[in-house]
Amino acid sequence: MKLFLDPGHGGNDSGAAGNGLLEKNINLDIAIRLRNILLNEYQNVEIRMSRSSDTTVSLEQRTSQANEWNADYFLSIHCNAFNGQASGYEDYIYQGLPDSSKTAAYRNIMHNHVTAVHSLPDRGRKKADFHVLRESAMSALLTENGFIDNPGDASFMASSEWRQSVARGHVNGLEEAFNLQHQQSAGSVYKVIAGSFEVRDNADNRQSFFQSNGIEAVVVEAVVSNQTRYRVQTGAFKYRENAERRMEAIRSLGIEDAFILVDEDTLQMEEDNGVSILGEMVLSPHLLDQYVKSINDQAPEIGVYYLEYGAYYGIRGDIAFAQALHETDYFRFTGVVQPEQNNYGGLGATGPDNPGDSFDKPEDGVIAHLQHLYAYASTSDLPSAYPLLDSRFELIKRGSAPSWTGLNGKWAVPGSDYGQLILNVYERLIKFSRNTMEDVLENIKT
Template sequence: MTLIVIDPGHGGSDPGATYKNFQEKNFNLAISRMVRDRLVSKYEVDVVLTRDRDKTLSLKQRTDLSNAIKADFFLSIHNNASGGSGFETFIFNGTVPNETVQLQTSIHNRIAKDILKKYNILDRGKKRANFHVLRETKMNALLIEVLFIDNEKDLNLLTNPAFIMDVSTVLGDATAETLKLPLKAKPIEGTLYKVIAGSFSDRENAEIHLAKLIQNGFGAFISTTVIDKKTFYRVQTGAFSEKENAEALVEKLTKAGFDSFILIEGDAPPSPPPPVPDKGYKIQGDGVLTAKQMDAYARSINPGAPDLAELYLSHSKKYNIRGDIAYAQALHETNFFRFTGDVKPEQNNFAGIGATGGGARGATFPNASTGVLAHIQHLFAYASKSPLPAFDQKVDPRFDLVTRGSATTWQALNGKWAVPGTTYGQLILSLYKKMVESALKAVEKERNILKTTIKNLEI
């Protein structure tokens, strides 16, 4: 199977280019993650990131990793600065195979066709340079500079989640098309014997183990599962309809020094959930809780929870969305803002938008306010057929993927927001009920204090 290394430029103590409060390393990582997610979800390919978090890595560490696991293609993702605007790509300025030139041409031209024209971005051309990551890698290597973070027009695009999703999707598809990656096969029906060669609570450890397996000639990928509300990253090396084939792979792994086990899944594909009648508690309407009550409930579970309730109430009011229940949904999606799943705190993605499982992290937003607004707009897409208000820019990158007005109640989100999610809406409302009960207890306590005060004042 083809192995791609994606290298998010800079990281950790090296912010890369900086402008105002923005750091290049964060844009690089967000785009790299989305490109990876696009590739592994749609194509038969193994993908390894040189870093999957804000981590300091030397240039040598990046190329050493890529060479050690014998990657087929190295893609380094950067953003530019120091005056200028636009998109450009680089390959090594020394001797390179014709294939490297063809890869650059194909990927660059696809980006130019589908992204640069659409967003009126300057094409700075296909270039060559003596960059370490291009010179020291032993495979075809390409470095891209998406935009200039110190150019206001470019920065407006980089802080637009829809653009980030768009450019990442096209870059992933362009890479797959250029490398002639096959589409993922349809899942095998019936009993499935999956060979798991490791399960980790930390994605980075799973990535390291994945690289070792690939280096030893085993095809593998990372899948995500949630057990007792905790996310685990499984390194899967195969899936078979015949148990004997799975056992044979386990034996090969054992001989190579890798522990593994067989995970058996179902004897028939699950039936789709029945359609949910559009009845129940409406998504649109007035909330009843105050920001103070909402934040207090979140902190009763997670003392480190951020103060986001005011943002939820202010944004939801503009769209006639019940902001206090939307906040309850955010608590559910983020595990009370502890972010124990695929989505991480720095993404400001409080609704799991675009996080479709299998390690897909979903959308990234430049700040908390934009993340909350995207959440409210996504609910608005489901609850209403009306156009977005003219005073707000569309920041939900998946707004146009929703069938407008297809879920006007929280219960009707079952099987839509979360799949299969046959009780998703009920879980949200159950959590909201606890929020209301908590607020009621606090009010009753205050009421009793006031009554006692009045009684003590009686003469």
């Protein structure tokens, strides 16, 4: 499937503006996240973008590029503006097409999936004479993802988590519309646990309660801290937002002791490729910071940077955080790199006489770390919203290490088990997070 992805506006055309936001930036951020999800998780998908940075591209150039490439689908990402009061999501196909057309059928699928994650009012399915819809030779859709001049809509747009959800909604629609197939290594499994009991009868009663309310549930036996517990599982989902929607349904029934458990089996190595560097973060920044502070109470709280910039570059930020812990000895900096360098990946460090690169602030150090990982994992152009801070980016053979174990002998020399050591730290992070959530659950129950 060949997708032409069009982030609206750009360069000297900022598009709509409001509440301190520019439409061109929101459009590009959503489009890059959408691209990253597709390339990281699906087979046989090719993507070209009308722009991957803040550049000016005419409407004619956008459709000409898509037509010359013979794309299967043209998807244009936009935000709306009107009078500061209007709110919601809407999408458009070309006005000359009947509702029975293939383009309309695709749009119906896309609309259902995007509105399912948007958290905005549904303004409906619409038609218009927009250039990109009229002049594209393939089926085309333009989505308007909220009103940037509405304070409520803009508050969503300012959230990186919301923009990731919007990108995911578009991807879910594309998956159904074009029957996209997942890569074997794509994603984690999110299990919704709605009760954890010491007595089996209590778990069975909770299971019966859910089933009487139309929610399928099973009782799963688990060993936690050497004690057998009976968990009531009300679903296992590929996408976290689907698990969160199930959580909302459970809470609406008055059940407050539910939580989402990430299946650890996703850490098992793929036979050929290993655990991918590219992908979505699973653990929250709070859990990352909590874990390292349980070992080093003076550790900086930088988990949020690995979430935000990891999502932007399409990198598994929580595993990159584990790599930073490995490189810095849990931010104790017992090697040649010193704390004031803000160098969390050991970039450029070769020995006592060369402690490596330094960065003005922690945020810059995280960005440089993730850019270095991007160089190893991807052959695509580096997204350009942030300056290139990794001084060694151009020295790397692009795409030479798409997995964490692929870094063996590359990031650290000889480093024959470097990737495995990172994943070992990450597994400890997962276990700590699981135990922390179990403790929270027990405290709620008592």
